[in-house]
Amino acid sequence: MRVLVTGGAGFIGSHLVDRLMEEGHRVRVLDDLSAGRLENIRRWLNHNRFEFVRGDMRNPEIVREAVEDVDVIFHLAANPEVRISSQSPVLLYETNVLITYNLLQAIRDSNVKFLVFTSSSTVYGDAKVLPTPETAWLEPISVYGGAKLAAEALISGYAHIFDFKALVFRLANIIGERSNHGVIYDFINKLRRNPEELEILGDGTQRKSYLHVSDTIEGMLHIFEHFRKEDKVYDVYNLGNEDWITVREIAEIVSEEMGLRPVFKFTGGVDGGRGWKGDVKFMLLSIEKAKRTGWRPRMSSREAVRKTVKELLKG
Numbered sequence: 001m002r003v004l005v006t007g008g009a010g011f012i013g014s015h016l017v018d019r020l021m022e023e024g025h026r027v028r029v030l031d032d033l034s035a036g037r038l039e040n041i042r043r044w045l046n047h048n049r050f051e052f053v054r055g056d057m058r059n060p061e062i063v064r065e066a067v068e069d070v071d072v073i074f075h076l077a078a079n080p081e082v083r084i085s086s087q088s089p090v091l092l093y094e095t096n097v098l099i100t101y102n103l104l105q106a107i108r109d110s111n112v113k114f115l116v117f118t119s120s121s122t123v124y125g126d127a128k129v130l131p132t133p134e135t136a137w138l139e140p141i142s143v144y145g146g147a148k149l150a151a152e153a154l155i156s157g158y159a160h161i162f163d164f165k166a167l168v169f170r171l172a173n174i175i176g177e178r179s180n181h182g183v184i185y186d187f188i189n190k191l192r193r194n195p196e197e198l199e200i201l202g203d204g205t206q207r208k209s210y211l212h213v214s215d216t217i218e219g220m221l222h223i224f225e226h227f228r229k230e231d232k233v234y235d236v237y238n239l240g241n242e243d244w245i246t247v248r249e250i251a252e253i254v255s256e257e258m259g260l261r262p263v264f265k266f267t268g269g270v271d272g273g274r275g276w277k278g279d280v281k282f283m284l285l286s287i288e289k290a291k292r293t294g295w296r297p298r299m300s301s302r303e304a305v306r307k308t309v310k311e312l313l314k315g
């Protein structure tokens with residue numbers, strides 16, 4: 001396959017690039033390096049099947065050039081921070097909706113046959129049904145979640161009108177080596193600054209499902225192969241874990257792995273113990289649909305958290 005990975009220098013994107021390169025595909029990465037790091041893809045930079053383009057997808061011209069001679073696009077470029085929903089809605093719109101629109105406009109005039117998009121569990125908001133199936137009510141409670149849902153909707157519309165196939169993954173909290181934001185990364189940095197005390201945002205009872213990046217990439221590629229053979233224009237899959245874990249338990253695992261016994265200081269948070277406005281307090285996706293394709297996570301949330309802590313401490 002000739003593949004474009006947007007956001008391919010980022011956390012999840014670079015793991016996907018590793019797998020695609022190892023499988024012998026021709027890979028182009030488009031990344032503005034705002035969150036991604038060249039270090040993540042350094043091993044491929046001089047490979048003859050690999051091409052790196054540094055560019056901002058808010059510029060339609062850059063996007064148009066990047067989709068040339070490509071069959072499949074994995075669209076992972078995005079600003080992943082739910083918590084900036086109150087301060088920077090414009091940034092979240094531009095880096096999730098506008099860049100997706102630019103990509104879809106470029107696909108119109110191209111030979112692209114498949115688009116794979118990484119959406120988010122946050123499209124469900126405070127889900128009324130747990131575990132939450134793909135058919136559940138969609139009511140995002142953050143601008144980030146709203147922007148992801150808007151991007152999904154545009155993708156579906158364009159796929160039906162402009163004759164390509166599109167696959168959407170609604171991801172749980174993805175963690176692992178190279179992640180450079182989120183709760184585990186934050187806790188490690190806070191404890192490095194002050195080993196005596198750990199500030200925990202909210203009341204610590206936030207409970208979510210965490211999936212290791214290796215299980216995520218495995219799932220995305222496995223389900224993509226399944227989807228390719230199906231006679232569907234558009235489909236949506238949740239990707240997450242079957243169990244969940246509280247923020248307090250994550251704090252305990254991080255402290256233990258660092259050999260520390262800090263005092264936990266809960267900020268109390270907002271709106272009944274959330275870390276910030278728009279933080280979904282309880283998230284557990286139903287992964288029955290993904291499992292019916294033959295995929296299942298190898299690691300539980302707890303195992304994924306512990307492995308990630310070890311990986312980040314080493315890095």
Ligand SMILES: O=c1ccn([C@@H]2O[C@H](COP(=O)(O)OP(=O)(O)O[C@H]3O[C@H](CO)[C@H](O)[C@H](O)[C@H]3O)[C@@H](O)[C@H]2O)c(=O)[nH]1
Nearest residue numbers: 080082120121171172173182183186200201202206247275
């Ligand atoms: O220093 C911190 C950081 C986070 N938290 C808490 O930890 C939980 C997880 O927060 P993260 O920042 O790790 O992740 P989010 O749940 O906000 O979002 C993540 O998962 C989503 C999908 O579930 C999106 O895809 C998003 O891009 C990704 O960052 C939250 O309840 C938050 O309140 C803390 O207590 N202290």
